[in-house]
Amino acid sequence: TKVSLTGIKPTGEPHLGNLIGAIRPALTLAEEYDSIYFIADYHALTTERDPAAFRHYTRSVAATWVTAGLDPNRTVFYRQSDVPEIFELTWAMSCVTGKGLMNRAHAYKAARDRNIDAGEDPDFGINMGLFNYPVLMAVDILIMEADVVPVGRDQAQHVEYAADIAGSFNHLYGDSYRFKIPEAVIPEEDSAHTVPGIDGRKMSKSYDNTIPLFLPENKLKKLVRRIPTDSTPVEEPKDPNSSTVFQILEHFATPDVIADTRKRLEAGGVGWGELKNQLFEVLNAEIAPLRERYNELMEPGSDLDTYLAEGAEKARERAGKVLRSVRKAVGIS
Ligand code: TYM
Numbered sequence: 001t002k003v004s005l006t007g008i009k010p011t012g013e014p015h016l017g018n019l020i021g022a023i024r025p026a027l028t029l030a031e032e033y034d035s036i037y038f039i040a041d042y043h044a045l046t047t048e049r050d051p052a053a054f055r056h057y058t059r060s061v062a063a064t065w066v067t068a069g070l071d072p073n074r075t076v077f078y079r080q081s082d083v084p085e086i087f088e089l090t091w092a093m094s095c096v097t098g099k100g101l102m103n104r105a106h107a108y109k110a111a112r113d114r115n116i117d118a119g120e121d122p123d124f125g126i127n128m129g130l131f132n133y134p135v136l137m138a139v140d141i142l143i144m145e146a147d148v149v150p151v152g153r154d155q156a157q158h159v160e161y162a163a164d165i166a167g168s169f170n171h172l173y174g175d176s177y178r179f180k181i182p183e184a185v186i187p188e189e190d191s192a193h194t195v196p197g198i199d200g201r202k203m204s205k206s207y208d209n210t211i212p213l214f215l216p217e218n219k220l221k222k223l224v225r226r227i228p229t230d231s232t233p234v235e236e237p238k239d240p241n242s243s244t245v246f247q248i249l250e251h252f253a254t255p256d257v258i259a260d261t262r263k264r265l266e267a268g269g270v271g272w273g274e275l276k277n278q279l280f281e282v283l284n285a286e287i288a289p290l291r292e293r294y295n296e297l298m299e300p301g302s303d304l305d306t307y308l309a310e311g312a313e314k315a316r317e318r319a320g321k322v323l324r325s326v327r328k329a330v331g332i333s
Pocket of ligand 1: 005006007008009010017018020021022040043136137140141149150151152153154155158194195196202203204
């Protein structure tokens with residue numbers, strides 16, 4: 001069987017975009033493939049400076065995976081930081097990775113461009129973790145011998161880099177050990193999987209526009225009310241496609257409800273307030289039955305700790321095999 005692998009970085013509360021763009025597609029793949037899903041906590045350390053918040057987000061991402069349906073008996077499920085083999089291999093792979101390749105990485109280049117535009121030193125505020133980020137991510141993938149990596153479009157370059165870095169290693173040491181070349185699985189029609197945030201841009205922790213998944217009911221209601229709408233009067237026809245509220249609704253309502261809502265908006269007579277109530281009801285119906293399980297898992301000493309400990313053991317066993325082959329291949333044993 002082929003292996004599906006993906007990770008989520010704990011830089012904030014998991015949100016609706018993560019669920020639609022990554023968690024659900026990954027769980028669907030898990031029905032067919034061997035699956036390896038993890039929490040990329042050391043990746044978050046490139047930006048996260050608040051230890052208590054970091055700890056909370058890490059647990060929250062883990063609890064979200066399980067609440068959303070990950071079965072720890074079926075999927076290898078762990079925290080990246082519990083698998084030291086990953087970090088040892090990261091050094092070895094850094095030594096076969098060209099610096100020029102890293103110079104061209106989107107996230108690093110974007111950070112430099114922002115500095116240049118602001119008239120700062122190009123490397124202002126850029127740490128080596130951000131620069132090395134793609135090597136660590138390549139190793140996440142390669143050390144588990146993954147075939148497919150379900151991710152959103154923003155992560156495509158990282159998966160291509162993993163394939164490139166594997167190729168460099170194979171070119172040098174392929175007689176002794178060859179890495180599997182991974183492939184990204186990206187939702188075909190991006191708009192169908194990119195959930196907009198409350199400001200209409202792509203929902204993202206870095207835009208601070210997310211709808212976190214397991215908000216208490218009253219907070220969820222407040223957040224939905226804050227989504228901006230235009231000033232079209234209640235009785236006038238409205239364009240569903242230019243409404244953020246409608247676009248979010250499209251990801252969660254049934255096709256019949258979506259079609260009916262579209263018709264009613266276009267006919268006029270439905271106000272934005274009413275549409276927001278509908279969105280809240282649809283989201284809450286989805287989330288309410290899961291809140292309790294999520295809150296249970298968030299408690300210290302819950303099943304989550306057992307799942308992660310068992311998962312780390314399985315992950316280390318798998319990673320250890322690959323690491324031993326690499327050590328041998330390069331001449332360290
Ligand atoms: P991260 O934590 O930023 O995002 C996790 C996943 O969610 C997807 N995503 C979205 N999809 C649709 N609509 C949105 N609004 C939206 N926002 C986020 C992302 O594309 C991603 O798939 N570098 C990775 C974590 C990582 C990883 C890995 C992934 C570390 N090692 C190895 C795969 C394999 C990241 O920062 O994802």
